Amino acid sequence: MCLADVQRCGVHVNELSTPALLIDAAAFDRNLAAMAGRLPGDRLRPHVKAHKCTAIAAAQQAIGHDTFTCATPREVVGMAHAGVGTDLLLANETVDAERLRAMAELDVPVTVAVDSEATVTAAARAGVSACLIDVNVGLPRCGVAPERAGALADQARAAGLTVRGVMGYEGHLMMVADRAERLASVERSMQLLLDAHAQVGGDIISAGGTGTFDLHANTGITELQAGSYALMDTHYGRQGLPFEQALFVSGTVISVSDGWSVADVGLKSLGMDHGNPQVRDGKVWFCSDEHLTYQAAIQPSVGDRVGVIPAHVDPTMAMHEAAWVIRDDEVIDRWAIDLRGW
Amino acid sequence: MCLADVQRCGVHVNELSTPALLIDAAAFDRNLAAMAGRLPGDRLRPHVKAHKCTAIAAAQQAIGHDTFTCATPREVVGMAHAGVGTDLLLANETVDAERLRAMAELDVPVTVAVDSEATVTAAARAGVSACLIDVNVGLPRCGVAPERAGALADQARAAGLTVRGVMGYEGHLMMVADRAERLASVERSMQLLLDAHAQVGGDIISAGGTGTFDLHANTGITELQAGSYALMDTHYGRQGLPFEQALFVSGTVISVSDGWSVADVGLKSLGMDHGNPQVRDGKVWFCSDEHLTYQAAIQPSVGDRVGVIPAHVDPTMAMHEAAWVIRDDEVIDRWAIDLRGW
Numbered sequence: 001m002c003l004a005d006v007q008r009c010g011v012h013v014n015e016l017s018t019p020a021l022l023i024d025a026a027a028f029d030r031n032l033a034a035m036a037g038r039l040p041g042d043r044l045r046p047h048v049k050a051h052k053c054t055a056i057a058a059a060q061q062a063i064g065h066d067t068f069t070c071a072t073p074r075e076v077v078g079m080a081h082a083g084v085g086t087d088l089l090l091a092n093e094t095v096d097a098e099r100l101r102a103m104a105e106l107d108v109p110v111t112v113a114v115d116s117e118a119t120v121t122a123a124a125r126a127g128v129s130a131c132l133i134d135v136n137v138g139l140p141r142c143g144v145a146p147e148r149a150g151a152l153a154d155q156a157r158a159a160g161l162t163v164r165g166v167m168g169y170e171g172h173l174m175m176v177a178d179r180a181e182r183l184a185s186v187e188r189s190m191q192l193l194l195d196a197h198a199q200v201g202g203d204i205i206s207a208g209g210t211g212t213f214d215l216h217a218n219t220g221i222t223e224l225q226a227g228s229y230a231l232m233d234t235h236y237g238r239q240g241l242p243f244e245q246a247l248f249v250s251g252t253v254i255s256v257s258d259g260w261s262v263a264d265v266g267l268k269s270l271g272m273d274h275g276n277p278q279v280r281d282g283k284v285w286f287c288s289d290e291h292l293t294y295q296a297a298i299q300p301s302v303g304d305r306v307g308v309i310p311a312h313v314d315p316t317m318a319m320h321e322a323a324w325v326i327r328d329d330e331v332i333d334r335w336a337i338d339l340r341g342w
Numbered sequence: 343m344c345l346a347d348v349q350r351c352g353v354h355v356n357e358l359s360t361p362a363l364l365i366d367a368a369a370f371d372r373n374l375a376a377m378a379g380r381l382p383g384d385r386l387r388p389h390v391k392a393h394k395c396t397a398i399a400a401a402q403q404a405i406g407h408d409t410f411t412c413a414t415p416r417e418v419v420g421m422a423h424a425g426v427g428t429d430l431l432l433a434n435e436t437v438d439a440e441r442l443r444a445m446a447e448l449d450v451p452v453t454v455a456v457d458s459e460a461t462v463t464a465a466a467r468a469g470v471s472a473c474l475i476d477v478n479v480g481l482p483r484c485g486v487a488p489e490r491a492g493a494l495a496d497q498a499r500a501a502g503l504t505v506r507g508v509m510g511y512e513g514h515l516m517m518v519a520d521r522a523e524r525l526a527s528v529e530r531s532m533q534l535l536l537d538a539h540a541q542v543g544g545d546i547i548s549a550g551g552t553g554t555f556d557l558h559a560n561t562g563i564t565e566l567q568a569g570s571y572a573l574m575d576t577h578y579g580r581q582g583l584p585f586e587q588a589l590f591v592s593g594t595v596i597s598v599s600d601g602w603s604v605a606d607v608g609l610k611s612l613g614m615d616h617g618n619p620q621v622r623d624g625k626v627w628f629c630s631d632e633h634l635t636y637q638a639a640i641q642p643s644v645g646d647r648v649g650v651i652p653a654h655v656d657p658t659m660a661m662h663e664a665a666w667v668i669r670d671d672e673v674i675d676r677w678a679i680d681l682r683g684w
Contacts, residue, residue: 017440017684018684049631049632071631071632092606092632093596093597093644094594094596094606095594095596095644095645096359096360096594098359115597116598116644118643118644119596119597122645136599140599140602140627140635141597141604141630141633141635142596142597142604142633143599145599145600171630252436252437254434254435254436254437254461254484255461255483255484255485256458257478257482257485257487259482262435262483264434264436267613267615267657268656268657269684271609271614272613272614272615273609273614285482287615288483288513289391289413289656289657290391290413290414290434290684291434293482293483301460302435302437302458302460302461303437303460314610314631315609315610315614315631318610319660319661321683341663342360342361342606342611342632
């Protein structure tokens with residue numbers, strides 16, 4: 001079914017072929033408003049890796065955010081081609097000369113993260129003009145050690161790059177269960193970033209994510225990188241955040257046996273790194289490539305629909321070509337997941 | 343980089359942008375030969391869900407297999423449009439009228455699995471002409487209870503469908519570690535299928551998978567459905583099967599710290615339902631959306647390549663647009679993963 005069909009006919013959600021990725025427009029709108037109310041304009045740099053969808057980014061821009069975070073060069077290039085965002089950050093390292101050049105040649109200003117001499121050199125050679133020094137703030141992933149951040153900034157400036165500031169990602173703290181403990185840990189982690197910034201300079205101190213969005217009032221960062229808040233998933237859902245589940249995968253019951261039912265929502269349509277999804281009114285037993293075996297609270301019939309809640313929104317989005325936008329069970333739009341790949 | 347570039351220039355594997363899905367042509371060829379030697383022609387009905395790639399299916403056809411198993415209507419339609427296969431089985435249930443009609447209208451004969459009155463009715467109404475009765479042989483997923491298979495076959499014939507036989511999938515036995523125990527379990531499971539076949543009739547008794555490919559000498563099945571054998575993964579690699587790892591994801595080291603390194607092969611490029619991938623010469627710590635943090639045996643430099651072995655081949659293939667075919671580190675072809683989606 002194409003968008004023209006949907007708009008012509010007022011299609012009901014249950015007429016979509018399945019598995020169908022659904023966005024609840026009302027919940028999505030409330031999530032965007034809740035975040036923009038707290039972190040308006042460029043105090044939030046929405047992370048497009050969570051949705052890989054320029055239509056969603058355009059909605060984030062419409063509510064006031066003009067600066068965006070990307071995880072892959074293709075996200076940066078796709079955002080620029082869609083004309084969304086006035087300041088794009090690749091919050092990731094790359095030494096891919098072809099991809100760096102593609103980003104450098106865009107009309108929109110692009111900033112890339114660097115954390116080593118090799119990444120500085122690659123960016124400068126490709127014609128990239130601006131960078132952030134990516135600082136390790138405790139997560140064993142990318143980022144220069146804080147005490148070496150100043151020296152790397154000097155190298156970057158010597159190579160001709162404008163150093164706009166620092167970034168760090170306290171990803172190891174997103175799921176600390178106790179809020180007070182999470183807050184204290186985030187503040188300790190951000191002190192590392194501030195120490196690095198004191199050596200590096202620049203206007204930007206960028207950090208954070210959905211799980212720590214409300215813990216930065218006193219950390220000194222100038223902007224928060226968050227993406228999952230717009231759609232949410234069962235993993236973040238356990239954190240008691242003021243954002244609602246807005247993303248579902250609609251499935252069709254294709255088989256019913258004594259004790260279990262099977263829907264056509266398999267692990268190829270669901271990010272599985274955070275474990276199994278949940279179903280409304282039932283208990284998930286396991287996922288196969290193209291099947292979800294579950295125990296329904298009330299035995300369904302073959303052909304019934306079942307709503308599945310992904311455990312991790314980011315990879316789930318990346319597995320689908322498009323999401324259908326739903327309001328009161330009516331399909332009102334089709335958003336291409338147009339930033340997939342690298 | 344496009345295929346024309348590759349063929350013109352003799353590109354080295356390390357010139358590909360990453361993450362890059364790689365197929366080792368020599369290992370792939372040996373896997374296909376090993377399986378075709380044991381199960382030639384239509385004794386194997388290769389399962390395309392494992393690769394979602396018509397170029398791989400064409401290689402399976404070239405070595406003698408003309409019949410294919412599919413998990414989604416799009417796989418069936420894509421195979422037909424590519425002109426690969428003379429007998430396509432949708433080994434899965436669907437009541438999607440539009441997709442059933444699309445399969446019924448193909449020039450190649452299509453058979454669909456049915457396990458309920460609803461699936462029989464939907465197939466017959468859409469103009470599908472042939473079915474297999476899908477029988478539950480112990481895995482809690484699709485399949486009619488064996489004792490009801492005969493009655494369902496009668497319903498299917500009454501609805502105008504040709505009943506070609508039965509299928510069952512002993513997926514719950516693929517990973518039984520002890521071979522003798524696995525064999526005994528498979529034989530018990532297949533007895534259920536034979537009992538059902540005695541009621542159903544037809545020429546086809548279809549079952550099995552890569553993990554049980556050599557356990558069916560005395561089970562009475564007429565054909566084996568297997569897909570993973572062509573490419574393999576770390577999960578099946580533990581089984582001691584005579585198939586080699588032929589699928590890798592090549593990554594680039596983008597960050598090196600004291601104690602760990604980071605490659606650009608994240609969980610959006612890897613099927614994660616069987617857990618973390620493995621790296622050559624190192625130990626994986628964890629995967630993030632776009633990153634793999636690992637401990638290398640010998641500390642690499644930024645820009646070095648790292649070979650990553652997926653834990654589960656099926657969803658890994660479904661996450662990539664194409665695979666690069668490699669022989670002696672030279673890129674010799676680009677195969678589109680052209681059967682993705684549903």
